[in-house]
Amino acid sequence: MSASTKLSNSVKALCFLARNSSEPQSSATISHHTGVNASKLRKLLADLAKIKVVNTTKGASGGYFLARPPEKIHLQEIYCGIEDRKAFHLDVTHTDLTKSGEAAAVNAYFLKLFSEIQVDIEDKMRTLTLASILEATASN
Amino acid sequence: MSASTKLSNSVKALCFLARNSSEPQSSATISHHTGVNASKLRKLLADLAKIKVVNTTKGASGGYFLARPPEKIHLQEIYCGIEDRKAFHLDVTHTDLTKSGEAAAVNAYFLKLFSEIQVDIEDKMRTLTLASILEATASN
DNA sequence: TCATGTGTTACAGTTAATGTAACATATATT
DNA sequence: AATATATGTTACATTAACTGTAACACATGA
Secondary structure, eight states, X not given: OOHHHHHHHHHHHXXXXXXXOSSOBOHHHHHHHHOOOHHHHHHHHHHHHHTTSEEEEOSTTOEEEESSOGGGOBHXXXXXXXXXXOSSSOOOOOOOTTSOXXXXXXXHHHHHXXXXXXXXXXXXXHXXXXXXXXXXXXXO | OOHHHHHHHHHHHHHHHHHSOXXXXXXXXXXXXXXXXXXXXXXXXXXXXXXXXEEEEOSTTXXXXXXXXXXXXXXXXXXXXXXXXXXXXXXXXXXXXXXXXXXXXXXXXXXXXXXXXXXXXXXXXXXXXXXXXXXXXOOO
């Protein structure tokens, strides 16, 4: 999954959990309601459990549930929790250093620019909570 | 090529043209100095010729040269010129609309967010000129 | 006329993404 | 204690995307 797909799939699951918080929800149930593959959901939610965004209980009638109210869950921490390799695929060709230093200098320039963009994106995500997403996507 | 790779490769070529502006430079020559494949360079530079960032002359002793001084070439127009499918790979899963409207609402939310991010990125690129990149990557 | 260079297409080889299945581990429930 | 249920993780086959290179028609300066 691309970073953006993982993020939106995670949020779909978290929105479902927020709207069905009376009891733990299994990956099968979440999959049925969101359309996201149950195995992928388990991977995403396992990552989110590590950073205490959700809690899990195993066994019968177990499943996933939010560890905090939606107001205290930020998009940025979701993104950082599920994304290991980091960065929005802003790569630069791996120039062999036998070439002139000009190409290498341009590579360095863009790596710096792209990391600045990355910071900007995360700053923007830090201003968005699960609660605000719930409100923006409310159907009624 | 990913969007970011195309961008950095384009800038490598444009920097070379800016620093060797006495005569048209062939894709073979640019390739030799930048390490970027000549065929890919021709594709990139053909796109940049369409938006009048470079000019080309065919035939013997022909090649590519900047159509404007580096001060008047912006990173944003380079990016828009070479990128057809647009967007930094910020995709959202193509949910089948038979599912509940919640997943679709989250998709719509992220498409909007990602397009906002796209605008932010382009705004940042609009402030950067080829001249500023030449200065930042100068080796002497 | 001919060598040179662009613009474009095609293609094989490689890499990455995708969806699914499988299973060990853990734990409520009966 | 036994069992059904659920997570966490790994593996895999299929598909899609990327990569580098080659090839060639078209154009043009020498």
